[in-house]
Amino acid sequence: MNPTRRRRLAWVLALVAAAALAATLVAMALSRNVAYLYTPNEVLSGQAGPKVASGEARFRLGGMVAEGSVGRQEGSLESTFAVTDGDARMDVTYTGILPDLFRENQAVVATGRMQDGRFVAEDVLAKHDETYMPKEVADKMGQAHAKHDVDDASGAGR
Known part of the structure; x- marks a missing residue:
């Protein structure tokens, strides 16, 4: 050569x-x-995977802000609330200014990690109308309810 x-x-x-x-x-x-979207039921039941449950993975938590769950610390920007998908409820802590449209019974998507059994959000997004829910959150909640209904039906005949 x-x-x-x-x-x-x-x-x-x-x-x-x-x-x-x-x-x-x-x-x-x-x-x-990449931050995958999970519902509280998927996280708490372990369907989201071990890295999510241990806090190693960053993910998005989607659902509705549970009624009566919003609380704020006096003199700080720390807020606590719960996100529910109708089957499970997960406590969330967020330090920062919540969006103007954030309120109870409103669709919300929070990005963060699990820490000591609680979801610690880095970012919170609220949706503009109480009748609107992000398609991916609605799909996930619908799948969770359908699976829950099938599990109930198969367990009822035992």
Whole structure:
């Protein structure tokens, strides 16, 4: 093999290696920013996985703000509330200013992690109308209710 071909081959191999490294770094960065949506029932029943339950994974919690659950600490920005999907209820702590549209019986999506059996939110999104619920939250809650109804029906005949 002559020196020109060897140099050209080295450049091609270096370019392929650089492209592979760049693709790997992009994939790793994107996977860190992925936050899956779960309902309280999925988290509490263990369907969300062990990393979610242990607090290793960041995820989104979707459902409705439970009635009578909103509380605020005097003199701080810390708020507590519960999110429910109709089957389960999960306590949430959030430090920051809640959205203007945040209220009880309102659809909410919170992003954060589990910590000591409680969901600690980093971000809270409230929806604009009491009749509106994000499609993915409605789908998840519908699936949870359908599974719950099937489980009840199969257990009722025993």
